[in-house]
Amino acid sequence: MTTLSSFFLLLCIIAAEGQIFRRRYGPPPVDVPIGRASSPVWGNITQRVDHFNPADKRTWSMRYIYNDECFKSGGPIVIILGGEWTIAIEGLMAGGVYDIACENGGYMFNTEHRYYGKSQPMSDWATENLRYLSTDQALADLAYFIKYQKENVKALQNSTVLVIGSSYSATLATWARIKYPHLVDIAYSSSGPINAKLDFYEYYGVVGDNLALASSSCFEVIKSATSEIETLLETEEGIANVSRLFKTCQPINVTEPSRSFFFNTIADTFAGLVQYAGPGDIERGCFQIENATGSNVEKLASYIRTQYGDSCMDSYNTYVDEYTPTNITTDMSRLWLYQICAELGWFQTSASERQPFGNTFALDSFTQLCKDLFGEKYGEELTSFSVKRANIFNGGDAPEISQYISVQGSGDPWYPVGLLKNLHPTKLAFFVQGSSHSADLSSVSESDSTQLRQTKLAVRETITKWLAEIK
The missing domain is CATH 1.20.120.980 (Serine carboxypeptidase S28, SKS domain)
Incomplete structure (x- = not known):
């Protein structure tokens, strides 16, 4: 997303000077309380390089992190989707997603996006080897990941699945709910751009x-x-x-x-x-x-x-x-x-x-x-075609989706390509005045503005309500 930012900064911002596309994406930083005993665990799952070519049997190892300290029988699977950054354990130890998971007895995961961090499908980043770096392949990775966890963790076989993303990974959360509604029950998009756009002048x-x-x-x-x-x-x-x-x-x-x-x-x-x-x-x-x-x-x-x-x-x-x-x-x-x-x-x-x-x-x-x-x-012709394709396949700025929450802020330059208004009772959009990129993903705090605090609480209440209804 270049857009897509810091993220953050954050787990994903790169401060390399002189970059046209200085990376402003990723989840906000998480402050883990001193003395927290529980520590998430690292895992790996084998994925195909190309999910859409049955004849291609090449595989690679995708990293993920999990934390079951809050899990209660019948609780949901809560997945923080990785984006264009290396995943870290802090997001499964504190913060808004941790709060949501623990309030609902959730089993927490954080998946690493193909090609990022240590989840490398190919031996190098030559252009011809990057053709498997796409949202289609990344979403298929998620689909197989969910299937794998439900098959291999007995307590999760019937769990509801909640996916959460920040920035570009919020785009993936949105599109996962659209593309795989039988696997993803609820999606929460924080500062997620959902409308691909060639000239993002806004x-x-x-x-x-x-x-x-x-x-x-x-x-x-x-x-x-x-x-x-x-x-x-x-x-x-x-x-x-x-x-x-x-x-x-x-x-x-x-x-x-x-x-x-x-x-x-x-x-x-x-x-x-x-x-x-x-x-x-x-x-x-x-x-x-x-x-x-x-x-x-x-x-x-x-x-x-x-x-x-x-x-x-x-x-x-x-x-x-x-x-x-x-x-x-x-x-x-x-x-x-x-x-x-x-x-x-x-x-x-x-x-x-x-x-x-x-x-x-x-x-x-x-x-x-x-x-x-x-x-x-x-060049421009290829990018323009690909942008149109992404919007045709995923709904652009008006996706057909339910059990979906989007949060944008007026201080976030990405908001013009996000969902800005409620479209029906199960497709909710919150627009927070003065809020910056993915500020809603932190825990409720005394430093929050009144509207930001209300939004965080409304998101949590809505997710809890939907989880109860689905169960």
Whole structure:
């Protein structure tokens, strides 16, 4: 999702500077109480590389985690779906999902998405080997996982199944309920994008809205500085000055897509600020910008430099060089880039008029990156076709689904591609003002806004009600 964010940051955010697609996805961080005795257990299940070709008998080992400390006979299976990150035990030891599971006597699992973490189906990440990295294959993994657990854990044979996801894995939770309703009884989507989209220009529109809400003058400083930088980059002297101010690793290349990459790197800093903002975070960032000395360009550059620390700002060519190699590494950005290029889109462009970054990174800069990383066929035509396919198969922004909960927040730039309104009594959408990405997945807290607290409680009550009705 690039969109799809931090997540978080969180278990999934990668803070590698200079990335157009800095990963803003994943579950929020979980604070496990000191002294908690129970510890989840790691497991593995054998999966097919290709679930849709019976003649292909290749297999691989998929990791998962489980915790049965709260399980009571007849309780549900509660599965946290992994996304574009390495899974960790904390989510099964505390937090909102843990609370829901324990309130209902649930048996908890956390599954790891194919190709991420240590769940590797292939020997490397060459483009031809990434063709099995798709939502179709990932959802089939989940289907076989549920079947396996029900067959091999006697106490779970008749258990109701609740799947929960955050960000991209919330997309999977939604689509799992649609595609496998006989296996998945309830789905809870936290900040889940459900409408695949080629040009996701609304993302930075929401970033702009939240910057302006925090400080209109901050928005104007960024907007003015961006315009001034565009002018400066028209001369050699200006290029040298901007490169120095923003501490780029090499002089800025003003040809495309390098020019777009530079501006998108600036915008990405604010996307990360907004997407996971807690109370006062955006205001503090704006205060830092507004109270810096110098021109608007100098104010903006000063703020960007503080986010990079001792590092310099990378170039487009360096970025491509970093994510072209096909060896398996702990940095999984190449994998998410492939998913958005090959299937999901969600390219976060500057086409919205509600953001302060000008029209400085258009759609073609993203599709060019896809071709540079994965080959010429991975251009706009392929991504556009794949996006349409995903929406046809899964319902787009109006899926036919029941026993489904979606939570979005006005502070989350992903909300425009999520479900925003109730469609019937068993397809519920909560929209929380001021809430950031997957903030609803934490336990109820005194620091929650009134609406966020009410939403968390309503989600828990609804799930408990549905579980009782299904049982």
